[in-house]
Amino acid sequence: MTRHTDSDASLLETIGNTPLVELDATPNDVSVHAKLETFNPGGSVKDRIGKHILERLIERGDVQPGGTIVEPTAGNTGIGMAIAATRLGLDAVFVVPRGFSEEKERLMAALGAEIVHVPGDTGMGEAAETAHEIAARRDDAVVPQQFETPLNVEAHYETTGREILDVLGEDIGAIVAGVGSGGTLMGIAQAVRERVSNVHVVAVEPEGSTFGKLIDREREEAAYKTEGIGTHDPAVTELVDPTKLDDVRTVSDRAAHGEVKRLAAEEGHLVGSSSGAASVAAREIATEISVGDLDVPARTVVTVFSDGSERYLSKNIYGSFDAWEGKA
Numbered sequence: 001m002t003r004h005t006d007s008d009a010s011l012l013e014t015i016g017n018t019p020l021v022e023l024d025a026t027p028n029d030v031s032v033h034a035k036l037e038t039f040n041p042g043g044s045v046k047d048r049i050g051k052h053i054l055e056r057l058i059e060r061g062d063v064q065p066g067g068t069i070v071e072p073t074a075g076n077t078g079i080g081m082a083i084a085a086t087r088l089g090l091d092a093v094f095v096v097p098r099g100f101s102e103e104k105e106r107l108m109a110a111l112g113a114e115i116v117h118v119p120g121d122t123g124m125g126e127a128a129e130t131a132h133e134i135a136a137r138r139d140d141a142v143v144p145q146q147f148e149t150p151l152n153v154e155a156h157y158e159t160t161g162r163e164i165l166d167v168l169g170e171d172i173g174a175i176v177a178g179v180g181s182g183g184t185l186m187g188i189a190q191a192v193r194e195r196v197s198n199v200h201v202v203a204v205e206p207e208g209s210t211f212g213k214l215i216d217r218e219r220e221e222a223a224y225k226t227e228g229i230g231t232h233d234p235a236v237t238e239l240v241d242p243t244k245l246d247d248v249r250t251v252s253d254r255a256a257h258g259e260v261k262r263l264a265a266e267e268g269h270l271v272g273s274s275s276g277a278a279s280v281a282a283r284e285i286a287t288e289i290s291v292g293d294l295d296v297p298a299r300t301v302v303t304v305f306s307d308g309s310e311r312y313l314s315k316n317i318y319g320s321f322d323a324w325e326g327k328a
Helices: 046-060 076-088 102-110 120-136 150-158 160-168 183-193 211-215 253-267 273-290 309-315 321-325
Strands: 020-022 031-036 068-072 091-097 114-118 174-178 200-206 247-251 300-305
Touching: 020 160, 031 160, 031 273, 046 076, 046 150, 068 076, 068 120, 076 091, 076 102, 091 102, 091 120, 102 114, 102 309, 114 120, 150 160, 150 183, 160 183, 160 300, 174 183, 174 273, 183 200, 183 300, 200 211, 200 273, 211 247, 247 273, 253 273, 253 321, 273 300
Parallel strands: 031 300, 068 091, 091 114, 174 200, 174 300, 200 247
Antiparallel strands: 020 031
């Protein structure tokens, strides 16, 4: 769990060991536990990959201190990498599609990063292409590429997954987490399956995203508001292994938004919309286990609350659904 008595030598050493907290609104006979990633110094789960990936790139000689990382990101990965870059002597450039959280961009800039925008309707594909173009023009620059590098999965295998096992042991029936790059879910699943081989692994995406096509689920592509998870092009990420997924659940923007507000008002959790979606899906899985519709090795569900709501306040995350969608 989070350390309160150690004096850490570096900010990077405070990343990880976040609390695992049981949620209230679940069936009496099935528990749901959420990993609270807002306890990381940059406020999100992406601090883990920022530290791990940049340290490994330096160790491998892919970039030298004084060099530059150029990364396509919607924000949280940029914040995590910017924190690591400040401690490891690297410059940071982030390519961001327009339309994402203004707070995230301000935090990346506050950490000394350069922000380059691409049109929001082109998605992460153009952001990735632009990042590679920028890196090619600079000396000693590298694109970590969270959507491709196995270091993303490795970070969560070595930290997030093992931390969950340290608390729950083999008492884990299902893992339910949002997928964007896929690193969080794939890394946790890899670690847990070494001890619980038949744990039920569920990816969560917004309604309108198309990850479900990877396991032959029907999906109708559409716009969605939930930020940080989902895709309109599953080929963008190489990390989501469909053979390791038991299910891909969709959660509507309305349900995710309602859960964000419920979690705050009823349970004191201040989380973003991707965490709201994860909570909805995790509670659905818990209910199915409780009524006997889903057979799993233990009556315990684990999910991840990836970030906090404070970086979405300018988007009316606690307003009406229409205000959050920008229709009011």
